[in-house]
Amino acid sequence: MVTKAVKSSLALRNWEKLRRNKLAMIGFCIVAFMILCAVCAPLLTPYSPTDIDLGSRIKPPSLSHPLGTDKLGRDVLSRLLYGARVSILIGLSGALGGAVIGTIIGCISGYFGGWFDKVMLRVSEIFMTFPQIILVLILVVYFGQGLMNLIFIFSISGWPGTYRLVRGKFFSLREENYVEACRAYGIGELSIMFRHILPNTFSPVIVTVTLSTAGYILAESGLSFLGLGVPSGIPTWGNIINSAKAIDVISNNPWLWLPPGLAISLFVLGVNFFGDGLRDVLDPNQ
């Protein structure tokens, strides 16, 4: 398979470039470490995140509970690790979903133009005139709480960014000579769109996906903190912080809100570092 070997060599070269970017590697290590911890959660903690132990409520960190317990006696470390799974899943899926929708609509809109482009552009503008959080709130109220609902809501509220990006790229790329050359060969429109032009837009889309992953993790935390995100039974980083609504918890029980807060900050920081590094590496003008 000649083409496979070739593809992997391009990926390999980009990986080499990325490895030389210190900040990106720090970000990558943070993210990789946290994802690994989330995946290996059952190995790292003996407690279930939902096991209630009313005998040991609000205990400060100790050897048996490294991050203490919450007001229902649940182990905070377990909740943090299992919560990471859900939070990261929501962040990534939301960002990916939005990117996929935006890319497909952007391709068609940017390549063919015409009335479809005009309509979609206006629709995306309508989406963008609302602050996204308000839009999400409205949708949460409409669709109800829930994991899948949240991913779905993030996807449909997040597509305009990617849409405009891809559409803009298509507008400039469809005039390129190599596209004309494809037409002169008689290569079909779909192939030109998806196999020749689309790969040229991947790098900014990948960067957007990483960066908006961070944004959605924050959004999930915010929504869960408000009690509008994932149902409170499922541990997520936002749901854990939710317990810190009371002023006495903030001042007396820092182990309840500090670890998830730090986890969110660290993960978002790592993702942003990595995304910025990716942007440098994938810049097609280099």
Place this chain on the structure above:
Amino acid sequence: MLELHGGLDDMTKASPAVQPNMNDVILDIRHLKKYYPVYKGVFKKVTGHVKAVDDVSLYVRRGETLGLVGESGCGKTTLGKCIVRLQSPTSGEMRFRYGEGGMRDILSLNAKEGFDVRKKIQIVFQDPYSSLNPVKTIYEAFDEPLRVHRMGSRAQRKEIIAQMLEVVNLRSDYMYRYPHEFSGGQRQRISIARALCIKPELIVCDEPVSALDVSIQAQVLNLMKDLQQQMNLSYVFIAHDLSVVEYMSDRIAVMYLGQVVELATSTSLYRTPRHPYTEALLSAVPTPELDAVRERIVLKGDVPSPINPPSGCRFHPRCSKCQEICRVEMPQLRKVSGTEDHYVACHLADTESVPQEARMEL
């Protein structure tokens, strides 16, 4: 069909009655027009047309190079793109010799036939940097056209690609590289190889060397000439560099504001230009002789807008020899008296009375 650079010899030998020898003609363009609508206002009302190509009739013979010269915006590239059918003309006829059927109008083909003709007419672009897709290796860029035109199995196609790269003096293992790994001259040779790989008969070269530096230009031009001989290719060679066009072309068409103003063999055109515009163009070519006495004709004013071209002869506002008739009547392309294959669209030139296209009827 071994006549390669025979355009000139053939012309001088052929008797006027059969001229041009239509069995040789591979592409025959008649009254080709390409107008772009100009929109204005909120309701996108069409307020006029940019007449990029306005009533052009030309033919190209097998194995010859037809040069197209003219300043920026005169419609050379639009004409070239119409020939490759990247633009669809507003009106006119374009007949191409392909298959067994002789000359066929390629503007009114069905999808299947249109697809087959694409194999026969290819294009090389001006900018070697944007003509190769940065995310595709040379192999990927070459393989897809071969595949869609069903030219051989995977292994055979790879063989063809390797062969084509060697034809343009590149190593065959370069096919696994990405475009950014090549220099401008190499990229242009790759573009030529890509156009050649599906075995076309006519190649439109849209200023193929003007983005390259001079030493590389000669290399690419010579390569193109060699390939033309080896494969009996016809070129439509678009350029604004007159010395390059003279070097490459058998015949040259001079364009001004979307029209052909003079059409002649390159020797005849350079020795005795008939149209005042051609004279002015040629006087601007630098010559290597140190103390050559030359009169530089500097044209007044700018090229008029192709949306609203001047009445009569389009060149009249800038022409030093302008007469009353030039303002009123548009000159036809007519044969210059006493020449074999020299046509000019000028009232003041000494021409025969029959318009050019009448002579071209089969």
